[in-house]
Amino acid sequence: MGSESVDSVLPVLGDELPDAVFEAILEQLRARRQFDLGAYKDRCIRRRIAKRLRSSGAADVAAYLKRLAEDDGELDALLATLSIHVSQFFRNPDTFLVLERQILPDLCRRAQAAGRSELRLWSVGCAGGEEPYSLALLVDELQPVGVKIAILATDVSEPVLASAREGLFEPLRLAEVPPAVRARYFTPEGERYRLIERVRAMVRFERHNVMTAAEFPPADLILCRNVLIYFTREEQARILARFAAALPEGGALVLGRAETLTGPERQLFQTEFPVERIYRRTSVAAPVVGAGGGESSPRED
Numbered sequence: 001m002g003s004e005s006v007d008s009v010l011p012v013l014g015d016e017l018p019d020a021v022f023e024a025i026l027e028q029l030r031a032r033r034q035f036d037l038g039a040y041k042d043r044c045i046r047r048r049i050a051k052r053l054r055s056s057g058a059a060d061v062a063a064y065l066k067r068l069a070e071d072d073g074e075l076d077a078l079l080a081t082l083s084i085h086v087s088q089f090f091r092n093p094d095t096f097l098v099l100e101r102q103i104l105p106d107l108c109r110r111a112q113a114a115g116r117s118e119l120r121l122w123s124v125g126c127a128g129g130e131e132p133y134s135l136a137l138l139v140d141e142l143q144p145v146g147v148k149i150a151i152l153a154t155d156v157s158e159p160v161l162a163s164a165r166e167g168l169f170e171p172l173r174l175a176e177v178p179p180a181v182r183a184r185y186f187t188p189e190g191e192r193y194r195l196i197e198r199v200r201a202m203v204r205f206e207r208h209n210v211m212t213a214a215e216f217p218p219a220d221l222i223l224c225r226n227v228l229i230y231f232t233r234e235e236q237a238r239i240l241a242r243f244a245a246a247l248p249e250g251g252a253l254v255l256g257r258a259e260t261l262t263g264p265e266r267q268l269f270q271t272e273f274p275v276e277r278i279y280r281r282t283s284v285a286a287p288v289v290g291a292g293g294g295e296s297s298p299r300e301d
């Protein structure tokens with residue numbers, strides 16, 4: 001096979017990446033992109049770096065490090081490989097069914113009962129926008145009366161956010177979109193489909209690193225699906241505590257199917273739909289944790 005000669009000098013498995021090379025790459029990402037991988041699971045990251053090394057066409061590890069140091073494009077390509085951003089409209093459709101039929105109507109009622117006219121939805125690790133746009137499609141269909149719904153979508157990766165704003169999708173990403181919804185909300189453009197402008201305008205995209213951000217915006221519903229899975233247990237617990245602090249009592253948290261609440265953060269949330277990984281914020285006070293695990297001053301709201 002043609003790639004064998006490359007594989008023989010480049011690491012085949014992530015674990016074979018020498019520690020010094022691994023550290024040098026992490027340092028480049030920290031220094032030039034403010035992207036700190038310290039709390040990501042090591043093996044997962046090493047495997048991805050090895051994958052990028054192999055597909056970069058570099059002759060050996062030293063040549064790759066040299067290129068990385070000189071080429072911003074390579075640094076971004078590496079970052080994109082590290083933060084896989086695979087998503088789909090209505091990924092795990094049952095979850096969106098529960099959101100549409102139970103959670104969103106209930107959150108609207110709660111907001112109104114509390115005299116609020118705005119509901120805030122936050123998609124964390126939004127990838128190409130499929131998840132927050134799915135929420136926007138639900139909201140557009142629900143047409144809630146008396147409550148304005150704001151949708152914030154954040155991700156650590158700027159290129160991913162740029163493509164999300166474009167709203168142009170491969171057919172594969174739309175596999176779970178019912179034909180009638182596709183016909184109403186998407187316009188074919190060549191081989192791809194563009195979400196209509198009115199729905200795109202319902203979502204605000206911003207860069208936000210869930211590990212290092214000084215602030216977490218207040219929200220009534222947080223979707224953080226298939227993001228925590230890459231982080232260490234300690235990091236997950238810290239982020240979940242911050243989500244709890246951002247949600248009001250009764251606010252909802254949705255995790256990915258492979259994610260769950262295990263540690264002390266379990267008391268901050270009550271499981272409402274176990275299979276769909278939908279949790280409600282309890283009244284238990286959230287511990288005050290800041291970015292990077294350090295203590296921070298209490299939130300002002």
Ligand SMILES: C[S@@+](CC[C@H](N)C(=O)[O-])C[C@H]1O[C@@H](n2cnc3c(N)ncnc32)[C@H](O)[C@@H]1O
Pocket residue numbers: 083084085086087088091124125126127128131154155156157160208209210211212224225226227256
């Ligand atoms: C597998 S995608 C999940 C997309 C979507 N939530 C879903 O479930 O379909 C993971 C996303 O998390 C983002 N991500 C990784 N680390 C992050 C961090 N520290 N802060 C914010 N987003 C992060 C990646 O850039 C990627 O777009």
